[in-house]
Amino acid sequence: MTKPFIFGHKNPDTDTICSALAFADLKNKIGEEATPVRLGVVNKETQFALDYFGVEAPEQIEKVEDGAKVILVDHNEFQQSAENIENAHIIEVVDHHRVSNFETREALYFRVEPVGCTATILNKMYKEKGIPVTKEIAGLLLSAIISDSLLLKSPTCTAEDVDAAHELAEIAEVNIETYGLKMLQAGADLSDKSARDLITMDAKEFSMGEAKVEIAQVNAVDTSDIYKSQAEIEAEMEKVVKEKELDLFLFVATDILNNDSEVLAIGSGKDKVASGFAVTFDGNNRALLKGVVSRKKQIVTTLTDEFLK
């Protein structure tokens, strides 16, 4: 029998990669077989974390076979998962996102908790199983929390995430602030990215009522740097909107130092962004969303409400 694959969402981020690695480690230590894999390229932020703690990235897969046993971390919506996921046999899910567009034939282990990061749930699962977290795994779990919480500053960050981060930092022997800022800055280096890269490297698709919405997010130290190529980014976004028949494509450039986001909206749903966040686009397709850093807790929720009105 082949081992079940464990993977996070497409366009993997640090939580997705590190949670797949950690959960496979935990499974192996309690005597269950599992192989961590990924559904896309490792980004620079994640690579920084992997290099720092000396861990290899998991192998990449493109699709899953009919009937293959799989374990999902950090996502549950099928459109964010592997190709052919609807025909796989999902045996377990560990996630911290809303539940949507998920369906199985039989009961499974399904664990979602409203915390800031999958890694926080996994840290708890190590304790529940009585398995000590190694320095490497602690480093990966901490990196995931720092990434998802923008150094514990995002509104998605809960007291549980903060406690987990401090516990893990001690085991990983790093200073959260110093290490975290270096890791985020490594991820915010977008100098070698094309316009196409920027809008796909961390893009997720959502169903909001009848609407099909894609939201891409990048972290940056200076968002004006990114918008030097606004025209090219828009042209690439237009293509995707047409191709996938999107109602809205929202590109979110998040300033990791000031904790604001400058967004670019393409598609007929642009007015939903304007009304939801009380901003105007002024002929330009860009708007500044003050204090908005979380796709999940601030953007998806607001836009879902707007599209359901």
Add this chain to the structure above:
Amino acid sequence: MTKPFIFGHKNPDTDTICSALAFADLKNKIGEEATPVRLGVVNKETQFALDYFGVEAPEQIEKVEDGAKVILVDHNEFQQSAENIENAHIIEVVDHHRVSNFETREALYFRVEPVGCTATILNKMYKEKGIPVTKEIAGLLLSAIISDSLLLKSPTCTAEDVDAAHELAEIAEVNIETYGLKMLQAGADLSDKSARDLITMDAKEFSMGEAKVEIAQVNAVDTSDIYKSQAEIEAEMEKVVKEKELDLFLFVATDILNNDSEVLAIGSGKDKVASGFAVTFDGNNRALLKGVVSRKKQIVTTLTDEFLK
């Protein structure tokens, strides 16, 4: 602020009622407020358990208000839940069924495990929280396990359910076999039920691919007793099929002593029952499914596969 309601599915069975009561007890003991409620009439089996352990049935509600905080036990599919559930704020789910037709705006506590009974998960949750189970609650949780597992004999019954049942029987101070058979027999007394009662008292609706399927189940000591009124039962089923535009209405009379089920199928999907279980209906709409007792693990799975073919 009003306390969140905790409830199980429509047409409540013993697991749904007892799990709502037990989870509310656990919540209250860890300092969280919650009120158990139910979405329908308490059946005779459940009433036997409540009377035996001296516990009052929860109040009945008809629908939930927009934005009301609710906690679901023993179900997650919206069509099995309270009226207006899609506009409630679901903060938690504890269940042991497949995940389907469920969607929230934000992350929540969602815990599904592939065991035979919600009560088995709740028994584990008491331990995780370090709260001792009282005699009354142990009795309710045990009754739920006996009910869902047909006295630990159903294929849905896992080793975890069996262990939980033995633990709980000790606290509840009852003999599983003796108490369990009395409870099941109380539920199998259908002498005062009309044909309409029989097909609605434990009916659940399922989406299977494009098909809309309703499956009603009753336990009986002698299934031939039930089918004395086959003509009336069929007439009532025909009405429901028309009303709800069902592709299939399957009525399942389960023999609790021999662990077989005699089914009655109405609707264009009848051939799916024939092909799925390799039986023939022979002009009559009835067939004996040898060894089939579990709606969830034997009937829903088989029919879902047939409808997706």
